[in-house]
Amino acid sequence: MVKRLLPGGATRNLRRSLSRRQPLQRYWLIGTTAIALSVMVATPLRAATTTKIAGFFGLPIPNLPIPGGSVEDLLKGAVVDQAVKALGSTLKDDAPIESSSQATFPTVNQLPGTAFKPKAMPTTLMAQLRNATDGAVALQPGDYRIPVNVFCMKVSAHSPAGHRYLLAPLKGKWADIIVALNARSAGTTIPHPQLQVLSWNLQAGMKYEELATEQRAIVDQLLPDYKPRLSRSFYEQIESTWSQLSGTVPGLPSMDSALGRLGDVGSAIVTLRQTRDTLLRYGNNFEALSNALVLPGQANTPSDGANTPWSQISPRVYARLMTKGTYADPGELQIRVTVEAPVGLRDRHLVATTDLAGLNLAGLDLAAMPVKVPLAGLVGDPQDSSVQPLSMSPKPEDKDEDESGSGSLQIQERGFSGPQPPAPLNQV
Known part of the structure; x- marks a missing residue:
């Protein structure tokens, strides 16, 4: 023919x-x-x-x-x-x-060493995280239990209580913006529902001018250095591609x-x-957006969160997300930082960001040095396309946060003070 x-x-x-x-x-x-x-x-x-x-x-x-x-x-x-x-x-x-489904960290069913016995959350953790450039904190060897607020990372999916999640790095063109939001909002009095609404908008690639007034206030307060990148929406990029094609x-x-x-x-x-139409229609109304974007009911495949394995996110760091609730309920990030990495993994990971040549290391216990753990850069992947992945942000242990979705934007006394250069610690 x-x-x-x-x-x-x-x-x-x-x-x-x-x-x-x-x-x-x-x-x-x-x-x-x-x-x-x-x-x-x-x-x-x-x-x-x-x-x-x-x-x-x-x-x-x-x-x-x-x-x-x-x-x-x-x-x-x-x-x-x-x-x-x-x-x-x-x-x-x-x-x-x-999607994080193909990027999960390797898992183990049992931790190396003794039984998990968590310490109290380090008192410096919130301040570290709010001023980090990469959503990571430095942790000494030991076991940690860190309460976290979790955030829905997908629409038109279920959020069953007590689901099992595997950890993965958050990826995408705007992943670093969402990581910064999760890190810099840690320990603030910004209600969780308002943060979730802003996260939904960022996931959809909405530009700053399209955000509701309350969402723009959070960006102005926590993400001022990212505002230039929020000047153009993802949908406008798609339209621009079509316009360029029309010219040829x-x-x-x-x-x-x-x-x-x-x-x-x-x-x-x-x-x-x-999705954009829904976000623009309901603005900062968390309840309406939740009803429109989150499917009711259970997952396609039952999952037992109590049997969540440990994800090995670096040679010396194991972690898992435990939750009995949904995306609207707090969860718990359990972490073990080991003293020494398994021999088989040493050659496959970057362990240090500092060149140690020429340094006087006498008396320095390198195995006990702090390790960077990317708390705000992790996402719990459900391994089920009908269930929402969950990103996370540490929350205070000593008091309940206002989860009402109302109230003014307030930063506690040690709030975000601008991005700081990271310390040259062990890198994930």
Whole structure:
């Protein structure tokens, strides 16, 4: 069919160009809804096939066939192919938060050494965390129990009580902003529901001007150094990609009219837009947003949080998130910092950030040095696409925080004083 439509040389060039392209596959969160997307940017000339992949949406993802019948149909197929490739790249590279399901730390069922006997939370922990540049704190060897507020990191998912979570690093284009929010809000009197609403907005890539007044106040107070990056939304980046494509493809329709032809890429953009509409509609109303964004009921797969294994997040650090409640209830981060790393792991991890050559180490016990633990940069992954992942922020032990969702923004006496350079301690 193609040979009858195009000259032989053009046919060979088209076939060669299409055959060179390869599929891209990546997991990410779209509008705080996770999706695993395999973008077939082009295929060789062949009959259409459909491949089922394990993704959060669980949608069949077709290989894009080259239509036959006319030159016009062939050009339409090429345009769709080009649009999927361009928008898929933007979704992959610029997603504010990526899925954590494939990035969990290795786990062990039992801790090395003696039984877990936690110390009291270090008195300096809150101040360390609020002034950290990376959401990490330095902990001496020992066992720790740290109360945490947890935050929903996905919409259209359940939040069952007492679920089992595995720890993973928080990743994505705006992950560092959310890490900073979780770190700098630790120990403040900002109500948990207001922090959750701001987190939802950041996960959806909302820009500063789109935030409700209460959310902008938190950004002004805690995240002033990130405001320049909040000047453009994730959705605007997607629109910009389409505009650039329109400049190179004559007659390209509007993005709105084309989304239905773009498969899972189009579905992801529609989901993002729906999430944005919900956030803009309800503003700072946590109850309304919670009803709209969090599914009631239980997970698809039962899970026993009491049997949560320990995640080894660095050679000397083990941790696990324990919770009997939902995303709206406090949990507990249990941590063990060991004195010496297992021999088999030493060569596979960066242990120190300081060059020790030339230093006088006489009498210095390197094994007992503090280790950096990324408290605000961890996320509990449920290993179940129907359940929300949970990020976390330490909370005070000695008093209950105001969880009402009302009240003014107040920072306690030792509040955020601006990012400070990290100490050259052992690095996770």
